[in-house]
Amino acid sequence: MRYGARDVLDGVDLDVRRGEVLALLGPNGAGKSTTIEILEGFRRRSGGQVSVLGVDPEDASDDWRARVGIVVQSWRDHARWQVGELLEHFARYYPDPRSPGELLDAVGLTAQARQECRLLSGGQRRRLDVALGIIGRPELLFLDEPTTGFDPESRRDFHRLIERLRAAEGMTILLTTHDLAEAERLSDSIAILVGGRLIASGPVAGLAERIQAQAEVRWVQDGVRQSLLTTDPSQAVWELHQEFDGPVPGLEVRRPTLEDTYLGMLRQENA
Numbered sequence: 001m002r003y004g005a006r007d008v009l010d011g012v013d014l015d016v017r018r019g020e021v022l023a024l025l026g027p028n029g030a031g032k033s034t035t036i037e038i039l040e041g042f043r044r045r046s047g048g049q050v051s052v053l054g055v056d057p058e059d060a061s062d063d064w065r066a067r068v069g070i071v072v073q074s075w076r077d078h079a080r081w082q083v084g085e086l087l088e089h090f091a092r093y094y095p096d097p098r099s100p101g102e103l104l105d106a107v108g109l110t111a112q113a114r115q116e117c118r119l120l121s122g123g124q125r126r127r128l129d130v131a132l133g134i135i136g137r138p139e140l141l142f143l144d145e146p147t148t149g150f151d152p153e154s155r156r157d158f159h160r161l162i163e164r165l166r167a168a169e170g171m172t173i174l175l176t177t178h179d180l181a182e183a184e185r186l187s188d189s190i191a192i193l194v195g196g197r198l199i200a201s202g203p204v205a206g207l208a209e210r211i212q213a214q215a216e217v218r219w220v221q222d223g224v225r226q227s228l229l230t231t232d233p234s235q236a237v238w239e240l241h242q243e244f245d246g247p248v249p250g251l252e253v254r255r256p257t258l259e260d261t262y263l264g265m266l267r268q269e270n271a
Ligand SMILES: Nc1ncnc2c1ncn2[C@@H]1O[C@H](COP(=O)(O)OP(=O)(O)OP(=O)(O)O)[C@@H](O)[C@H]1O
Pocket: 003, 008, 026, 027, 028, 029, 030, 031, 032, 033, 034, 035
């Protein structure tokens, strides 16, 4: 993808299998939304090949659109419509829609069914966006920063909703997020975009190994906190046991999280 003389996506090569959840991570301006919009058929790419459910999104038909669900970053239309009415209205566009009642229940908005959309909180509005995204029983769902602005409880409810949809219907999901814990919880694989290039992609666990993020071993010696970074924490703990000739006071082993891995990759990229 090129805007004017500037490449904003370059050599991005991605495969997503049916039923897989892929999280696209990357700092602001990395090209995540641009990638998603190209895949959704909302943005015309400057070059390269794209196939989504076997079809080039630039030539997509209404039938293809009905197989794809989209939750965009900020949708503020239909402010004066009631939540239930809006769902009834959108349901008419699809051949086999979910019932609005079932949807309201699934996203936890039953109590808001007769409320005007403009009166919903940010998190409630986002849940309505998700309901609109899945109303047509899509095979593939695009979620662009779905939980931005959610409180912890709404976030947890949302994660459960996505897990249910996935387990019940084998939906393929592509999400962008800045929340690494969310990516780790929801996705099978992650792809990391930096400056329009894919710097890594693959299963969540495999990525941690690839940059060999180190585990941190902590303990207390003579009343002073000690810590050690190592790729072999088991060996380090064994050596500490030898040294203490028994239990090691305050022993903790902290494995690298996805966040450590991700920040490690960004550091390597910027070095
Ligand atoms: N219509 C446009 N014309 C010119 N440049 C654009 C246009 N849309 C996006 N860009 C540029 O393309 C780059 C990628 O933007 P994009 O919105 O895809 O990033 P992102 O990874 O989704 O960022 P964020 O995390 O902030 O949402 C940015 O440098 C942006 O300024």
